[in-house]
Amino acid sequence: MNKEFKDIIDLALAEDIGSGDVSASLLADKQVSASIVCRKVAVICGIEYAQAAFLSLNKDIKINWLVKDGDLVDASQTLCTLSGSSRAIISAERVALNFLQTLSAVATQTRSLVDKISDTKAQLLDTRKTLPGLRLAQKQAVKCGGGVNHRLGLYDCIMLKENHIIAAGGISKAVAEAKAHFSDLDLIVEVETLEQLAEVLTLSDVTRALCDNFSLQMLSEAVALSAGRLPLEASGNIDKATIVSIAQTGVDFISTGSITKNIQAIDLSLRFA
Template sequence: MNKPTVESVVALALNEDIGTGDVSASLLKDEKVAAQIIVRESAIICGIEYAQNAFLSLDKNIQIEWQLNDGDRMDKNQILCMISGTSRAIISAERVALNFLQTLSAVATKTRYLVDKIAHTNAQLLDTRKTIPGLRLAQKYAVKCGGGVNHRMGLYDAVMLKENHIIAAGSIGCAIKSAMQKYPNLPLIVEVENLTQLQQVLPLDGVERVLCDNFSIVDLAQAVRLSNGKLPLEASGNIDENTILAVAKTGVDYISTGSITKNIQAIDLSLRFN
């Protein structure tokens, strides 16, 4: 993880929550206490560094004993960590710490669930840019903890030619030529919407991967036959837990879905004083 990024994201979250001061925590005697974070449902844990930073930002002397690492599975009612420190700091950091753990563990858990579904195929699961604003790096880290693979991080580290880029350029060929001339050292991914467009891309040089958007299972299988290994194929568009295995069985190399970062349900965790 990029430590300054973790610290800045946590600082923003703490400032958002505490503002001018935690008035409820101020009612407590600021004495040393012991606490635990308990996992209330089976999950792949992620977000430990974010949670730890939340507590230590308010009291650098807080001691936290984590029982596992990011990417490990925990069962229902297991203790995730034991905490000792001043009561006010622990209470004030609690919600921010749990928010990170619950959200990132949700991403990792859903990712692992889908990865396991296609584990016996050759397809790899990719994330997308459909992330919570401000948590792009955190969520993509969680995807990796769940066994998935990161797609491009943003609009700056790969050229991805989609429908509107191609329309604006005039044709697939013109769009690819322009991309190769201006950004010869960046990966080039081309999105196609049908088999005809795929056939236009396959003979062209410089393309790293073709994204088959909203293809039917039949068309995906045909796309794999047409490509015949010339270019890696990525399937995308309305893919969920009910369809992902059928998509993987067509022989595509990658499957990308925004559901692992945006259609998530927070993992149930709780912090309790001993």
């Protein structure tokens, strides 16, 4: 367990347990058996986090996972069985389920959109619109659902958006400045018009153009204008109702924050046998 991962688990447990689980303290601490059941169809993700939550409180808890991350499960399917300290299992329950139900929600939401565009060449990308502290976890959940990770943060890829471009005095100047300082990083340029895209296509150092809030007609024209010279990403107003028609324009990538922020937690329950 690396330090960053351990810190996330420890913080979540400390937030919930605080000075001690007063309800669990009322129980006789005996050996029990339990199981976690999924109440709806879902793509599972977060097993590592859930397991760490239990084992952080008692390393002797035995967990037998019947599924793995990325598996599609049915309603009422048992995900795992547990045995060990009753107090430790109850104290870790909420934190373990929070990780599992949240990350499974991301994976499930992602899979639903990926399936919709499976007949096109478009790949579904996530964004930086993630829960604070859970960036890496949610991005792993996107991969479990069949999506592709965008940049991890502000440090591993240059993305020039409208305010960067305005401050630099234009697209060409912004690109030149970016590559002068960070020539080893990928460079994505956001465009809001076809004219801006035409300018980007004249520049040799750009990795991808992000077409922000383009209409379907504009996206089709952008694909024709690019003619395969530069990968195109569509972003803005992406949902279940629009994603297929957007993918059918021929864009290479579609990015949306909905798969990490507009999610509904998967219903899970833990019960003693």
